[in-house]
Amino acid sequence: MKQVLDISPVNQSPRIQKLIDALYARNPEVEAERACLITESYQQTEALPITLRRAKALEHILDHMTLVIREDELIVGNLTAAPRSTQIFPEFSFQWLTEEFDTLAKRTGDVFNISEETKRKLTQVFAYWGGKTVNELATEYMYPETKLAMSHNVFTVGNYYFNGVGHISVDYEKVLKVGFNGIIREAEQALAEADRACPDFIKKRNFLDAVIITSQAAIRFANRFADLAESMAYQAGGKRSQELQTIARNCRTVPANPAGSFYEALQSFWFVQAIIQIESNGHSISPMRFDQYMYPYYQMDMAVGRLTKDSAQELLDCLWVKFNDINKVRDSGSTKGFGGYPMFQNLIVGGQDQEGIDATNELSIACLEASAHTKLPQPSISIRVWNKSPNEFLIKAAEVSRLGLGMPAYYNDEIIIPALVNRGLTLEDARDYGIIGCVEPQKGGKTEGWHDAAFFNMAKVLELVMYNGRLDGVQVGPQTGEFTSFTSFEQIEKAYHEQMEYCVGLLANADNAVDLAHGARCPLPFVSSMVDDCIGRGQSIQEGGAWYNFTGPQGVGVANVGDSLLSIKELVFNRKLYTLAQIKEAVEQNFGGAHNGSGHAQVSPDIIEEVIRRMLADGKKITPEQLDKLQQIAKNGLPAAAPATTGGKYDKLLQDIDTVPKFGNDVAEADELARYAALTYCRAVEKYKNTRGGRFQPGLYPVSANVPMGGQTGATPDGRKNGEPLADGVSPVSGRDVNGPTAAANSVAALDHAIASNGTLFNQKFHPSALSGRAGLEKLAALVRGYFDQKGMHVQYNVVSRETLLDAQKNPDQYRNLVVRVAGYSAHFISLDKSLQDDIINRTEQMFN
Structure with a gap:
């Protein structure tokens, strides 16, 4: 029988707005408590193996950190004393923070307050960490050629280079079913059955002991909250006292034991979510298929009358607010690439189950409703779509899209499942995929995906082609021939291929260097305890304990390279209007525009x-x-080129470039070269192996690194000026997709999304009037289905007018609640650096015909 879903609105509790107002009442702060506690622990455990030191450190933090139950909360578990604030993780890196102490509160985006007392405490503990960080060890592992390419902005591994790994989804369902007492029993049994004569028994014992230590610490952490809730209940009156007593009972029960109700399941889930991010500051800790593993508890409580739709929704909404209490501080460079305080906690609903049957349920709708109620950036909600997805489910998703939050993101089962099977997943595991962070698919609880491993500037490879392997006069890549000496387009393609192969090889060295450094200095026993089959193998995820091991670096600038190649092919070799020397001169002279110097590398x-x-x-x-x-x-750094004084010398060239077809308009010749540019990168990436026994897999998305990467890149033959942003993900260059949303989707679908199995990102922007009424929702749903029928992987929509965004730039105080889609995540518009705001404003504003 065809499934019918109730998508009618549910009442919003007054409690939710109070929680949101309290969360955003002030700027987030940098706190020193965790940094002090981990330093104390490390100083006491220097004789222990690193896995046990990490376990003891987490234990020390959970046993001694300040606990807070915020007013009106129903789900508890804090990471910081102040709301929406951040702890510091000196074991990964710290030097950049010392250098930015005095500028954190003066940033144009992602502002953090930091007190003089916190600076003093951090300065004290940082003295211990010199020479001991992951960042320093990773640098030692890298080839000189790798560091040279990085210094010239060919790629960056900044995500894991300075921070924890993150980008993982653990087996939340396992914790809900057996609790940490069950995990302790599993580790004890594995230890008892281990072969003591095996050469690696000592390492296995250390890891299993670490699992037991951290699991016991998690239980004590929850009991500390139970104690706090009980003491607060005595002082509170009326309804709040009863709520606190219930919170205390929940914390006594979970996560130590199996969850017995929907409320307990939510609380158990949150303790897992919070402790993972206390152990390591890697972001993108993603709940993934929340509507699947939580549904049995929801269904049970609804059946016995323990829940109503309204009471269940209030609990969900409280959890949604709680997601936004998690934060982290990044260095100023990374902040420009990841602006808006993003944490990338991707929660996905809908899709099919492991048997290939549609799994959309009432909780799928309730999760979308929670995002509509709270209107907050986290969690980054997504939906899975396939040919049997209920139409009302897509309509509900379109309703949320129409709110202008940039959510949900839409993912195509029909391309992602085969892509994952092609990478070695079983069909059942592939069908059970979720999304990590921005757009990265994986099987939760069995994968160490190392997603967002690097951002690779594809436009820099084209620049290497044009300068025979030189960047800023330095030989960075191989010599593939002087650009002006090429006599055929095939020679340019050959040079592009050779430069790409060389640079991707250096990228693999950088990623593996960082990977090795994390394994050597920061294994994560707590998170590993919830990833299959780390306990069975007696290995952390850093050592290859997960079933599936990948490394996923991202290519940035697909459309720019494709459009540039077609401009060269058409204007030089087909129409014969210009020589390669003229194209190169125009690019060097920035097409007659003033150079801003931002494309010139700082050299260390x-x-x-x-x-x-x-x-x-x-x-x-x-x-x-x-x-x-x-x-x-x-x-x-290298000096910027002098401003050009050529006036309108290149106006005719720019006009002729405009006549060349552009990617994003459903024109085969443009789409084919964009596909070639992307495939050249993807095929180079998938040749490499990582240090955990797995393989590299490519992705094509930038988060928002297309903006700073464009700032580091000179002019390109597609007419893009020096310093302007690169194209966003697999989206067309802003303003060039002029044939409507369907044509743009057709072009993007022409790329090979299956090979980019680490994810592709397609952004579209609509004027709000395009989605008005039921007809507008039906059109959006049809557009999604049409794009997915052509094997597109992902799409997401900003539904906001250009006028609104421009006014928000001018009058930020009037738009404090404006949330927009930045890249694979949403953020408050006014929290973004202006360069990111401008990039969103300049995206093509689509309408339906």
Whole structure:
């Protein structure tokens, strides 16, 4: 019988707005407590193996950190004393924070307050960590050529280079079913059955002991909240006293034991979510298929009358607010690429089950309703769509899209499931996929995906082609021939392929260096205890304990490279209007526009030392003048080119570039070259293996790194000026998709999404009037289905007018609640750096014909 879903609105509790107002009452703060506690623990455990040191450290933090139950909360478990604030994780990196102490509160985006007392405490504990961080060890593992390419902005591994790994979804269902007491019993049994004669028994014992230590610490952590709730209940009156007593009972029961109700299941889930992010500051800790593993508890309580739709919704809404209490501080460079305080906690609903049957249920709708009620950036809600998804489910999703939150994101079962099977997942596991962070599919509870492993600037590869492997005058890539000497387009394609293969090889070295460093210095026993089959194998996820192991770096600038290649092919080799020398000159002169200098790399002193070493090794003499110049570059970076004074010399060229078809308009020749550009990157990436026994898999999305990466990239032959943003994910260049939303979707679907199994990202923006009435919702649902029928992987929609966004820039205080889709996540618009705001404003505003 065809499933009928009730998508009628549910009442919103007055409690929810109070919780939201309290959460956003002030700027987030940097707190020092965790940094002090972990330093105390490390100082006491220096003789222990690293896995046990990590377990003891988490135990020390959970046993001694300040606990807070915020007013009106029904789900408890804090990471910081102040709302929406951040702890510090010096074991990963700290030097950048010391340098930014005095600018954190003055940023143009992602502002954090930090007191002088906190600065003093952090400065004290940082003295212990010099030479001990993951960041420092990773740098030591990298080739000189790798660091050279990174310094010239060919790629960045900043996510895990400075922070914890994250990007994981654990087996939440297991904790709900057996509790941490069950996990302790499993670890004890594995330890008892282990072969003591096996050479790696000692490492297995250390890991299993670490699992037991952290699981016991999690139970004590919950009991501390039970104690606090009980003491607060004595002082509270009336209804709040009863609520606190219920909270105390919940915390006594879970996560130690199996959850016995929907409320207990929510509380157990939250303790897991919070402790994972206390152990490590990696973001994208994603609940994934929340509507599946939570549904039995919801269904049971509804059946026995323990819940009503309204009371269940209030609990869900409280949890949705709680997601937004998690925060982290990033370095200023990363903040430009990840603006808006994002935590990327992706929660996905709908889709099919492991048997291939549609799994959409009442809780799927309730989750969408929670996002509509709270109107907050977290969780980053997504939906799975396939040919048997109920139409009313898509209509409900479209209703939420129409609210202008940039959510939900839509994912295509029909392409993602085969793509994951192709990477080695069983069909049952592939059908049970969820989304990590932005757009990365994986099987939860069995995967260490190392998603967002790097951001690779595809436009820089084209720049290497144009300069025979040189960037800013330095030989970064191989010599593939002087651009102006090429006599066929095929020679350009060959050079692009060679430069890509070389640079991706360096990218693999960088990622594996960081991967090894995390394994050596920061294994994560708590999170590993909930990933199959770490306990059975006696290995952390950093050692390869997960069933599935991947490394997923992202290519950025697909449309720019595709459009640039077609401009060259059409104007030089087909129409013969220009020479390659003229194209190169125009790019060097920024098409006659003033250079902003942002495309010129800052070169670190260690790179300069390497240049000097190589010059000496080659028998070259270094004059005092050359040495002084090199030292000046190390200090100030490479100088920007002088502003061009050519006036309108390149106006005709720009006009001719405009006549060349552009990706995003359903024109085969443009789509084919964008597909070629992306495939060249993807095929190079998937050749490599990682340190955990798995493989690299490519993705094509930028988070919001397309903006700072564009700022580091000179002009390109598609007419893009120096410093302008690169194209967003697999989306067309902003403003170039002029044939409507269906044509843009057709072009994006022409890419090979299956090979980009780490995820692709397609952003579209609609004027709100396009989605008015039931007809507008039906059109959006039809657009999603049409795009997915052509094997597109993902799409998401901003539904907001250009006028609204411009006014929000001018009058931010009037738009404090405006949430928009940035990339694979949503954020409050006014919290974003202006460069990210401008990128969103400039995206093509679509309408339905």
